[in-house]
Amino acid sequence: MPRTDASRTAATRPTASLRPIAAIVGFLAFVELTSGILQGYYTPILTDIARHLGIHDADVNWLEGAQLALSALVVPAFAKLGDMIGHKRMLLVSTAITAVAALILPFTDSFALFLAAWALMGFYVVWLPLEIALIWSRSRGAGHGAATTAKAAGLLVAALEIGAISGALAGGALIDALPLQIVLLVPAIAVVVCFFVIWLGVKESPELAGGRLDTIGLVLISLALLALTGGLSFLRLNGPADLLSWGLVALGILLVVPFVRWELRHDDPLIDVRLFRSPALWPVFVTAGLFGVSVLGAQAPLSTFARTDPEVYGYGLGTTGFTASLLIGVYLIAMITGALLYPTIARLITPRLTLVGAAGLVSLGYLLTLPFHSSFSQVITNMVIAGIGSGALVAALPAAAAAAAPASQTGVATGLTNSVKTLGGAIASCVFGIALLSHAAGQTAGAQESTAGSLEGYMTVWIVCGVTAAVAAVLLVFVPKQAFTDAPVAAPAVADDVLA
Structure with missing residues (x-):
């Protein structure tokens, strides 16, 4: 009888230990919902912001460029500080900075101050890497760290995309009914609430690396x-x-x-560059950079292609603004589906093969757009395929990095996936902008005034997105078979390689 009781206790211990983690994931899902709102809410009101600041529409690009530059700077420092002094602590600091910046926006008509505050809002990019590191640090003691982190990552990304859809719809609806200053207050209030959710609902990582920055x-x-x-x-x-x-x-x-x-x-x-020697980690980092090309660089071209009138230019879908937003919305819903399916598929066929398949779906979706782009149904079908793969990768890459990294480097590893993804998106945004302008001179004067895009440019976008995703799929084939799993021999082997 004593032996039976002990067995029962041992069997139930992992489940009991995972209950606090489930509660933390619920609070962190609200954080990612807020992150999604920030990413989707402002898009429909950028023209109104430009009119409010008295700037040309083209100058709105400075907002994106400034936030992108600051985001790239923030992640390495905050990821390392998270490992050193606490992932929750750095979540709170980054959320406080984001909240203050968001609260400045409604109360200024100075472009310089608005630009500075907009850039500081880029601190939200560290939320997901810190959350994944926090979940991993709390779940690995239960013996199911990789599986739990993968499932949690899927839920967080689903919350992120739901927030992006909700934010875009809310921003577009509110700007038609309320003054801009009030509209700009809504995301700021959401971030303030997010701060208190983290403060009251999230517990700190149990083991901290310490040290000096x-x-x-x-x-x-x-x-x-x-x-x-x-x-x-x-x-x-x-x-x-x-x-x-x-x-x-x-x-x-x-x-x-x-x-x-x-x-x-x-x-x-700050960043242990020996992480790039790990056979499990370097393909993940490269994949993140290649994936950033499509997930961060291709959304604006998708929207402008949908709005282009085929009767004038001979290509495009000729959609209204609302129909174009539906295309983006369906793509985001496909990403939610991919993020939620990832842990289930990974459990059935291993995380490595799931990552390969996800990258393959992204490649297939964009390459299919080359021959099939003449109707709304064709493009939306292609984007659903690419979206499912993209959602799985958004969830999988930081979770895979956390599972393969040494215990003291989880924040750094998950942060690196975000940093290289951002750089991939920045490079792609530059290349795609040049590609879409490259053939504009051959258009009529009226066409050139209406759109900066060209069919050859859009073809370039789809080819680059498809080929980079295919290269990522090939690289992931070389990852060790049991990488990113809870197999007892996997994590130590990777850690030993990294620290060698």
Whole structure:
């Protein structure tokens, strides 16, 4: 009888230990819902913001460029600080900064102040990597760390996309009924509520690495990322002939060299570059960068292609603004589906094969658009295929990085997936902008005034998205078979390789 009781206790211990994690995931899902609102809410009201600030529509690009540059700087520092002093603590700090920035927007008509506050809102990009690291740190003690983190990541990404859809719909509806200042208050209030949800509902990671922040490494990587993203932003605005833009891009790449050399010598580096030697991690990081090309760089071209009138230009779907938003909405719903399906499929055929299949779906969806883009039904079918794969990858990549990284580097690893994805999107945004303008000169004057796109440019977008996703699928084939699982031998093997 005593033996039976002990067995029963052992069998029920993992379930009991996972209950607090389930509660934390519920609170973090609200955080990602808020993140989605921030990402979707402002899109329908950008024209109104431009009129309020007295700027040209083209100057709205500075908002995206500034936030992109700051986002790239924030993630490495906050991911490392999360491992050192607490993932919840850094979640609170980043949420507080985002809330203050969002509260500034309704109360200023100065473009400079609005631009600075908009850039500071980019601190929300660290939320998902910190959340995944926090969930992993709390769940690995239950013996189901990889599986639990994968399932939680799917739920968080689903909440993110639901927030993006809800935010876009709410922003579009409210701007027609309320003054802009009141409309801008809504996401700010949501972020303030989010702060208290984290403070009251989320417990800190049980094990912290401690140590001191590598400030020299932070300065070096910040300068490199700032030069690279700044150069890409100027390149997109000024065109491929701008020498200053290319000089900044080259400087950003060159600054990576002293950063890597410094990190290899440092006892407690900001980013342990040896992570890139891991056979399980380097394909994940490369995949994140290649995936950023489509998930961050291709959405604006998709919207503008849908709005292009085929009777005038001979291509496009000629949709209204609402119908185009439906196309984006269906794509986001497909991403939700992919994120929720990922843990189930991964459990059936291993996470590695699921990642390969997800990247393959993204590739298939975009490559199918090359021959099939003449009707709304064709394009929406292609985007559903790509969306399912994209949703799975958004959920899978940070979870896979957390499962394969050493225990003291989970925040850094999940943060790196976000950083390289952002860089992939920044490069793609620049390339796609140039591609869509490259054949504009051959259009009629009236056409050139109506749209900057060209069919050859859109073809380039679809080819690049399809090929980069296919390359990612091939690279993931070389990941060790039991990577990203709860197999007892998998995690130590990866950790030993990384620390060698």
